[in-house]
Amino acid sequence: MRVALFLTCVNDALYPDTGRAVVTLLERLGVDVDFPAGQTCCGQPQYNTGYRRETEPLARRMAEVFAGYEYVVTPSGSCAAMVRDNYPRLGARARAEASGTELGRAAEELAPRTVELTEFLVDVLGVTDVGAYFPHTVTYHPSCHGLRLLGLGDRPLRLLRAVRGLTLIELPGAEECCGFGGTFAVKNPAVSTAMGLDKIRNALSTGAEVLCGADNSCLMHLGGLLRRQDRPVRPLHIAEILAATEHERTETVMPA
Amino acid sequence: MSRTFLGMPPFPKAAAVSTRNARLRANLTRATHTIRDKRARAVAELDDWAELRQSGREIKDRTLRHLDHYLLQAEQAVTAAGGTVHWAADAAEANRIVADLVRATGESEVVKVKSMATQEIGLNEALAAEGITAYETDLAELIVQLADDLPSHILVPAIHRNRGEIRDIFRGSMARWGRPAPEGLTDNPAELAEAARLHLREKFLRAKVAVSGANFIVAETGTLVVVESEGNGRMCLTLPETLISVVGIEKLVPSWQDLEVFLQLLPRSSTAERMNPYTSLWTGTTPSDGPSNFHLVLLDNGRSDTLADQVGRQALRCIRCSACLNVCPVYERAGGHAYGSPYPGPIGAILTPQLRGLQNEVDASLPYASSLCGACYEVCPVAIDIPEVLVQLRERVVEQAPGHRLERAAMKSAGWLLDHPAVYSAALRTAGKARGLQPRRLPLPGPAKAWSDSRDLPVLPERPFRDWWNRRDDRNHGHTGKDDAAR
Amino acid sequence: MTSARDRILAKVRAALADVPPGxxxxxxxATRAYRTAHTEATGPALLALLAENLADYRAVVHQTTSARLPELLAEILRAHGSRSVAVPADLPPEWLAATHDMTRLIDSPDLTAEQLNGVDSALTGCALAIAETGTIVLDAGPAQGRRMLTLVPDHHICVIRADQVAASLPQALPRLDPTRPQTWISGPSATSDIELERVEGVHGPRRLEVVVVSGRPQ
Structure with missing residues (x-):
């Protein structure tokens, strides 16, 4: 099976290790991965800040860049939700404003092919045991868009539970937002920080070594708070845990 | 007299202060977590909740799509049943109508049932200016009134107060308004409720005029519905000679049967009960039972403007249950006052800017008072997609409200960069090379400072992912320049 | 100047320009795929469900037969220490047949709230009850009196006949007359206004006793 990796701009620029981990993991599972180089940003920050028109060219670009792939796999619930939920809305609005049906068609065509990584693993490949080994204690924060917009449910947890050596500890208040929220983090820094501090307090209360998530943007916010406070918990994307094996401990993965 | 929300700072500024108030935070966390768990249990009892929610949504949408028709139908039914219908385009008109009606009775005081519509129009202040005293009779509204405070929650306006503070307010202020607090009053909630009972009983018994809102108006029958718990509603709706109900034009439901949907959705979402203790339903007047004069004031005050936004109009489905407040992480930390409106929380963030417009700084800040986490939408009994409306209003803010020029310019240049992958790739590489210079905090003002005041910036990698990919791809496939060939 | 009514209706119609006229x-x-009831119980099981839900919200529930009703009502009044009871004018006379030494206030248009404020208990029937939600509905109909009768006294005793019990809200509504003033009661007066914790007893009757009479009405 050949899939396109929609890595997202945040991962490309700031978390290349997550991208490498996705490639390693998918190839290990026999998937042929392509990274179409024309991809940049899905436009979520623009759209969610009120710049719908500025989002339209990015949506068109996404549809063009990922044309022809059976699946477009992304290690971000939030960006997957942008494509799946908001692209069709962009199309509908364009139609309502009589500015053409092309965007809507492109959006509706791309949306159902776009899947989040854990969805792809569990639903498309039908695996929960991906052959990973990660001898650490881990707690999992389900980011809001994955949880509520995509309905990822317990897919990430099922994948983590199947990792050898991994001890999963339940995160208290797991379903509460971490306070990132894209530009919310800078438009409302006081509330965003208060939410983030409560989230890391809960994470610390588990005693876990790793705070795992499926969205690096949330982990960037939580990681920034953790580092500022010199806290020992390490934020880590789920792909990097699932990519780790006894033999292949990339530099991204913590020393055993 | 009670304060108003006028002159409040925009949400981020107000929230920067309120999030540091440890007592407020503790009170809100305790109260909202208590009710959110109960709500979840009450909703889980019904295996057809999703179907009820869908019906609630459709009935409200259908009503809104034909609002003119149902308004006229309700007017006719109420009038036929002995009531008098008044129409008020804005707050000033509504306040004028109510004040004139009270004066016509010759009375100078009214008892009030908790009502969001009268909070919205500032009725108590308007009546005070005419020498009419309005006594709030809902326990939480009474607490707010006695403390000369502002409401901070739709269902429980005094949610920001804990039992100890309430005891102090009763001890300190009840005497000024009527019967003093009992000697030796403690912070036991049952004792506090008893103190309110004694304090208000004399007012109920002598009241000649009551002012209420309504949860629903049934258009086909002209029936008004008030849902409550304490019995203060029954007192106000039953004992006085004159009843004036101020009701938003969006409160209509077409048929008597529709109540079977909303009276299942509302109590479970609101107080997490199978059914609230008291629901009063009345149609016009009844000879020798209840008020002999009934006036209905139909209030627009921005609702027809809200209706004009095809995405935003879903906010008018709201049945004021406050479930969205109780699950909102932003509300829980910022508190209700930060929203600068009687409608706080997620629903307030989409309702206030639509009712009042986006021209002032407070209202233009409200659509951004959300991380778009979606918890509000999940619990909304009439499926208002609050995040969708928030984003829609943000679009209107950047188009209409002042102060977004710089942001728009930044978005435009980012947009250009993101639509030119070759330039974008080069920019990523340049950033990676400069990583040695990267500080943990930025001394610059603006978004970067807002981030790095509390959070370290992420550590920039040496190279972006695409460089690793290209090298690997070259090794694998032996060709180059893939990136440069990108559109 | 046009009236507020005309201005509002014009604005509403303009706002709905996207809706085809008609x-x-x-x-x-609207779709109505929800259940018409959440219980299949009938007969004694339905009465038990009503009793359970009433009790869950702190109403005191008694079950009896028509024959034993007068004795039970006398006991309830005695146990509450009542010296006076307010009743509707058309209260079935046998209900109080076993109650003696008790001042009776008969509801009439002249009876004031002030007078009722000095009464210990109110005794009424009801229009119907809803088992699923533990609700009794008064509509000022037979054996119920005016609304204030069951509001001002601190103790309300409400008698329900088995044939008055509906399973659910959707089954109850068609049996009710919208033109009558209605009070739906689910447990005694309560508030959640202090820290969102439920406390029973504010302005309405703080004690609600419900008597469910099984068997055919007399």
Missing amino acids: PPDADPP
Whole structure:
């Protein structure tokens, strides 16, 4: 099976290790991965800040860049939700404003092919045991868009539970937002920080070594708070845990 | 007299202060977590909740799509049943109508049932200016009134107060308004409720005029519905000679049967009960039972403007249950006052800017008072997609409200960069090379400072992912320049 | 100047420019895929469900037969220490046949709230009850009196006949007359206004006793 990796701009620029981990993991599972180089940003920050028109060219670009792939796999619930939920809305609005049906068609065509990584693993490949080994204690924060917009449910947890050596500890208040929220983090820094501090307090209360998530943007916010406070918990994307094996401990993965 | 929300700072500024108030935070966390768990249990009892929610949504949408028709139908039914219908385009008109009606009775005081519509129009202040005293009779509204405070929650306006503070307010202020607090009053909630009972009983018994809102108006029958718990509603709706109900034009439901949907959705979402203790339903007047004069004031005050936004109009489905407040992480930390409106929380963030417009700084800040986490939408009994409306209003803010020029310019240049992958790739590489210079905090003002005041910036990698990919791809496939060939 | 009514209606119509003109019936009706009841119970099981839900919200529930009703009502009044009871004018006379030494206030248009404020208990029947939600509905109909009768006294005793019990809200509504003033009661007066914790007893009757009479009405 050949899939396109929609890595997202945040991962490309700031978390290349997550991208490498996705490639390693998918190839290990026999998937042929392509990274179409024309991809940049899905436009979520623009759209969610009120710049719908500025989002339209990015949506068109996404549809063009990922044309022809059976699946477009992304290690971000939030960006997957942008494509799946908001692209069709962009199309509908364009139609309502009589500015053409092309965007809507492109959006509706791309949306159902776009899947989040854990969805792809569990639903498309039908695996929960991906052959990973990660001898650490881990707690999992389900980011809001994955949880509520995509309905990822317990897919990430099922994948983590199947990792050898991994001890999963339940995160208290797991379903509460971490306070990132894209530009919310800078438009409302006081509330965003208060939410983030409560989230890391809960994470610390588990005693876990790793705070795992499926969205690096949330982990960037939580990681920034953790580092500022010199806290020992390490934020880590789920792909990097699932990519780790006894033999292949990339530099991204913590020393055993 | 009670304060108003006028002159409040925009949400981020107000929230920067309120999030540091440890007592407020503790009170809100305790109260909202208590009710959110109960709500979840009450909703889980019904295996057809999703179907009820869908019906609630459709009935409200259908009503809104034909609002003119149902308004006229309700007017006719109420009038036929002995009531008098008044129409008020804005707050000033509504306040004028109510004040004139009270004066016509010759009375100078009214008892009030908790009502969001009268909070919205500032009725108590308007009546005070005419020498009419309005006594709030809902326990939480009474607490707010006695403390000369502002409401901070739709269902429980005094949610920001804990039992100890309430005891102090009763001890300190009840005497000024009527019967003093009992000697030796403690912070036991049952004792506090008893103190309110004694304090208000004399007012109920002598009241000649009551002012209420309504949860629903049934258009086909002209029936008004008030849902409550304490019995203060029954007192106000039953004992006085004159009843004036101020009701938003969006409160209509077409048929008597529709109540079977909303009276299942509302109590479970609101107080997490199978059914609230008291629901009063009345149609016009009844000879020798209840008020002999009934006036209905139909209030627009921005609702027809809200209706004009095809995405935003879903906010008018709201049945004021406050479930969205109780699950909102932003509300829980910022508190209700930060929203600068009687409608706080997620629903307030989409309702206030639509009712009042986006021209002032407070209202233009409200659509951004959300991380778009979606918890509000999940619990909304009439499926208002609050995040969708928030984003829609943000679009209107950047188009209409002042102060977004710089942001728009930044978005435009980012947009250009993101639509030119070759330039974008080069920019990523340049950033990676400069990583040695990267500080943990930025001394610059603006978004970067807002981030790095509390959070370290992420550590920039040496190279972006695409460089690793290209090298690997070259090794694998032996060709180059893939990136440069990108559109 | 045009009236507020005309201005509001004009603004509403302008706001709905996207809606094709025509009566509401031109729209498809709202779907109603929800249940008409959440219980299949009938007979004694339905009464038990009503009793359970009433008790869950702190109403005191008694079950009896028509024959034993007068004795039970006398006991309830005695146990509450009542010296006076307010009743509707058309209260079935046998209900109080076993109650003696008790001042009776008969509801009439002249009876004031002030007078009722000095009464210990109110005794009424009801229009119907809803088992699923533990609700009794008064509509000022037979054996109920005016609304204030069951509001001002601190103790309300409400008698329900088995044939008055509906399973659910959707089954109860068609049995009610919208033109009558209604009070739906689910447990005694309560508030959640202090820290969102439920406390029973504010302005309405703080004690609600419900007597469910099984068997055919007399």
